[in-house]
Amino acid sequence: MALIRNNALRPRILIVGGGYLGLVVAQNLLSDLGRGEATVTVVDPNPYMTYQPFLPEVAGGNIEARHAVVPLRRNLRGAEVITGSVASINHEKKFVVIEQDGDEPFELDYDQIVLAAGSVPRTLPIPGLAEEAIGLKRIEEAVALRDHVLGRIAEASLMEDDAERRKALTYVFVGGGFAGIESLAELEDLARAAVAQYDTLTEADLRFVLVEAMGRVMPEVGEAQARWVVDHLRERGIDVYLETFLQDCTDKHIKLSNGEEFDADTIVWNAGVKANPVLVDSDLPLDERGRVTVRADLRVESEEGVVEGAWAAGDNAAVPDLSGEGPGGFCVPNAQHAVRQAPVLAKNLLAAMRGESEFTQYFHKSLGAVAGMGLYKGVSQMGSFEARGVLAWLMHRGYHGYAIPTLDRKVRVFANWGLNLVLGRDVTPLKDLDVPRKAFVEAAHSKPAPKKEPAKA
Template sequence: MPKILIVGGGYAGFYTAWKLEKWLRSGEAEVTMVDPLPYMTYQPFLPEVAAGSIEPRHAVVAHRRHLQKTNVVTAKVTYINHAEKTATITPPIGEPYEFAYDIVVVTAGAVSRTFPIPGVADQAIGLKTIEEAVAIRDTVLRNFDLAAALPAGPERERLLTFVVIGGGFAGIEAFAELRSFATSLLTKYPEISFDETHFHLIEAMGRIMPEVSLKTSLWVIENLAGRGAQIHLDTQLKSAVDGKIELSTGETFETDLIVWTAGVMANPSIVRHTDLPIEERGRVQTRADLRVGTEDDIVQDAWAAGDVSCVPDLSGGGVGGNCVPNAQHAVRQGKLMAKNIVAVLRGEGAKEYNHKNLGAVAGLGVGVGAFQSGKFAMTGLLAWFAHRGYHGLAMPSFERKFRVIWGWVNNFFLGRDIVSLGATQTPRAVFQEFASRPKPPAEVAPAAAPVKATAPRAPRAPRKPTVKPAAAPTTDAPASAAQSAPVAESVTADAK
């Protein structure tokens, strides 16, 4: 029975395994999926998680709950040697080991792409994982708590200043959702006024959201400006050392939260550690039928899809002739790849991936959205409903759909939950502070130096008292008491 190894459990990897379970016959192949996380993250929901509109656990899909026939391994693949058809698997605990496979599927996804700007690596946070989204949400809530207890001044202003780098879809959605979140918090923090909250988005290009028309992007800018958010176009970040933002325009200000959304790159832990062909932008070279290789050269038994791959866009709508890295392509590529793998196993032909972009829809905070499909555009409340409707239905599995939609209904009646759980980063802090500890052992006094033993000396014989003779009297009269006193004193002294 052939062994299929899926490297990565994101969109493409999860959907590939999910559909292989559906279409493979019993005993036709053994599927193993390796990913360092035990769940798939539905990334379009991350901005809403950061803004408290979706419960974090509802935006992820547990691998082991929904993949019943797949061997799920929570570990990292650190090398793919396709020449020998082996992969090095490194678990969190224990030694790395070799895994032999017959077919490899590379779906390792992408990570945040950054530039060597001073301070970014130390101060900024991405928005690619559920953990990052939760940390952003908790930071906003913590900053409001701290600022409410401070008088007006530089420190209070720093805590209430929030910065997003990158004006693509992810950046704009995160920026707008955070602005909406902060505005809703003001009713719970009467100590903070609207004018004290500052939101800045930094975009190096001359426009935002290239996926939509210029008219729609200008509407988004105008809408955000009316909500007290500032977008800096044609502006580059020069430094972020210690949270001090320095822009190419000369403007400077301080912040406690920098969210980096300025692009992604193929997972370097895979593309830099494999003998599979890698194209000039660092992605796995992939054919239109999702097999690794070029149009003229196929790498047998190797497949790739999603953000880690460079797949030709046969619809003509891609960038540079290739599919852009987004969820819309990753999900559909995963489904087609599962069909193609089954077809090839059965001696049939593989179909080429050809998907025309359906459009783009963005959530810009509660009640505000933007939708673009071809020349048709829609903004405002209807676009927001379209955004939630599309992604609510796109969430895999009925169980996840129900949790997300039920959460939205709860928020409509009850409002967002504004409890910060930032203390989960140090869960044992309170316990350690008050925990009883054994007393240190008492210090033992140093031993006295030994005394040298000597032989006992014989007792000295008492000295006999000596009596000095009294001086002879000069007269015939008897000696007086005054004359005899010195003699008595001398006898007493000698006796002593």
């Protein structure tokens, strides 16, 4: 295995993860580093950062998929960007093992490491879940989910078997947090718009089901707002099951803990997240939930004290919440914290490299929460101020349109919204995105046309 060493005169700052946190940390470092002071290296499996709050709108067809991602190389001029996965971390010897598709793994050394690997879906050992369900953490999942929903509607419009039609038009969403509610609401909005184009289907043929294990939805908002969300969803014809578990979905046959059973062609899992498992194969300190333990200044900390040269924030870190609002005393894993932790981490890292001893403590009091629930529908809570409907929907779009990094993406997103408001939602499905060679392979294997005998004179 090859070891790629850095020039000893330029220490390497290795950022593991090119998500929101990794991108903004790298941007801050690049703007504040002196000429030749350090090399900034970003490693991520994707060549882009995904703005995850927009995944429901991508799935709902309101935003073009490429406009919800930020290309790393274009926006990190002067940094090394490696498209690959960090397989393991050896902080004692200061190197990581990186794996790239189609290439041999290699070792990369570093002087400072920033753990910004984010989170992955937290799944449960439910029969059939791994085989039949889909998450909504990646842009590819949002695109696939949109086209799957639209494709099943098109196929159902031609079905004569009632049971098969019901299965094709039944959509189950597990998890009633922000991500689950927004995904469900956006796709239900999309499905109703699509059904209107078919003479053989009506909105009554659609069945959307929300399964939530807790007794309420959206813990980020108050009780009154949470009850309103449930009432609003039920008014739209969505079945909301609280204090209910998904017990089995083998072969897309749904079994719920309330005793109900039915078939569903679409199962979307949004029941929480966990820290990226890359951290497990490392010698860095982790808590019982697999998160890196850090101080409020975002330095990694073990039982023996600060781990020199190691920093972490975002979803893969247990960051103390000095405001006292976070559950268990830690910051919740959301973009609101990540975008504010990034400049603090970059500032403190540079201070440590330059021999300074004073570090900034991360403190942020939550601004509130905003959620979109389809066109002109939303819910928000900013302290004691609560909004519902169109106002909350505008607040959601305004906040996230501002928050997505880079002017280029802001312009494209607002242009998407403007065009959709004028021209209407595009509900055209794209077929076979998961098997793009299908038509070519079928053509290559098709039988040649029989030769015709020349006509006799």
